[in-house]
Amino acid sequence: MPIPDSVPILGIGWNDVLFIVFAGTMLGAGLLVVTMRDIIRCGLAMIVCFGALAGLYVLLGAPLVAAAQVLIYIGAISVLILFAIMLTQSKSAPVRLVFQTQAVPAAIASIVLAIVIALAVGATDWGAVVGPLHTATDDLARLLFDDYVLPFEVVSVLLLAAVVGGVFLAKRDGHSEDEAV
Amino acid sequence: MSGSLDAYLILSGLLFSIGTFGFLARRNAISMLMSIELMLNSVNLAIVAFGAFTPALQGVASVIALMVIAVAAAEATVGLSIVIAIFRNRRTPLVDEYDSLRQ
Numbered sequence: 674m675p676i677p678d679s680v681p682i683l684g685i686g687w688n689d690v691l692f693i694v695f696a697g698t699m700l701g702a703g704l705l706v707v708t709m710r711d712i713i714r715c716g717l718a719m720i721v722c723f724g725a726l727a728g729l730y731v732l733l734g735a736p737l738v739a740a741a742q743v744l745i746y747i748g749a750i751s752v753l754i755l756f757a758i759m760l761t762q763s764k765s766a767p768v769r770l771v772f773q774t775q776a777v778p779a780a781i782a783s784i785v786l787a788i789v790i791a792l793a794v795g796a797t798d799w800g801a802v803v804g805p806l807h808t809a810t811d812d813l814a815r816l817l818f819d820d821y822v823l824p825f826e827v828v829s830v831l832l833l834a835a836v837v838g839g840v841f842l843a844k845r846d847g848h849s850e851d852e853a854v
Numbered sequence: 855m856s857g858s859l860d861a862y863l864i865l866s867g868l869l870f871s872i873g874t875f876g877f878l879a880r881r882n883a884i885s886m887l888m889s890i891e892l893m894l895n896s897v898n899l900a901i902v903a904f905g906a907f908t909p910a911l912q913g914v915a916s917v918i919a920l921m922v923i924a925v926a927a928a929e930a931t932v933g934l935s936i937v938i939a940i941f942r943n944r945r946t947p948l949v950d951e952y953d954s955l956r957q
Binding site: 686688689691692696699700703704706707712715716719722723726729730732733734735737738741742745746749750753754757758760761771772773775776778779780782783784786787790791794795799800801802803804805806808812813816817821824825828831832834835836838840842843845 | 874905915947950
């Protein structure tokens with residue numbers, strides 16, 4: 674059975690439907706990340722947000738970036754953040770107050786920021802062409818390992834430095850345990 | 855809608871604003887780091903969207919996005935270990951109780 678070109682009842686294309694679903698999921702999960710009380714649930718909502726973003730990358734014709742998003746963000750960074758949450762849960766800390774006292778000015782400032790960005794996007798001619806251009810994976814590999822091989826190697830050194838620095842910072846120091854406040 | 859650059863850029867701006875709000879308003883240091891991750895992701899979405907709608911940036915945008923993902927991973931590692939080191943000293947993850955310079 675062939676799939677029709679557009680959604681039967683609504684009359685809009687499948688890509689638009691996917692865009693709306695992914696964008697709604699991403700924004701809803703993002704709002705949950707910044708507003709929910711239980712921080713573990715914030716971390717899980719962040720995973721949903723990253724997954725929807727990977728779907729948007731596929732819609733934009735960048736499947737390798739979507740795969741990297743799933744592998745690195747959902748697979749690595751989210752697990753790291755969940756581990757850190759579990760390491761820093763303390764019973765004595767007051768969990769009732771989620772927000773700082775400047776939450777209302779912060780909300781106003783971020784709404785103004787969103788409006789300014791939307792106005793700037795609407796007022797600028799970006800010289801965009803129609804339709805997402807697909808990025809073939811072999812073209813991307815040729816760019817990454819030919820033209821941009823030096824930044825690639827620099828990033829690998831940066832990751833090594835970050836791993837060493839992270840281990841050094843989070844290492845339990847035997848002497849400073851007694852003088853901890 | 856999925857074929858216009860403006861929709862993706864406005865979506866990216868909205869996600870960036872959500873991250874800004876979370877960074878300014880949350881008390882928990884790890885919540886603030888999660889908000890920073892949201893902001894980095896929104897910038898990545900803008901970069902990939904520019905690459906998908908501008909022929910001159912077609913493959914380069916994906917390269918930049920991959921670099922940003924790698925740098926964000928490094929940032930998350932170092933940031934979280936700093937938070938854990940501070941937590942070990944102060945026994946709280948709430949940033950408004952890190953006030954020993956004020957006392």
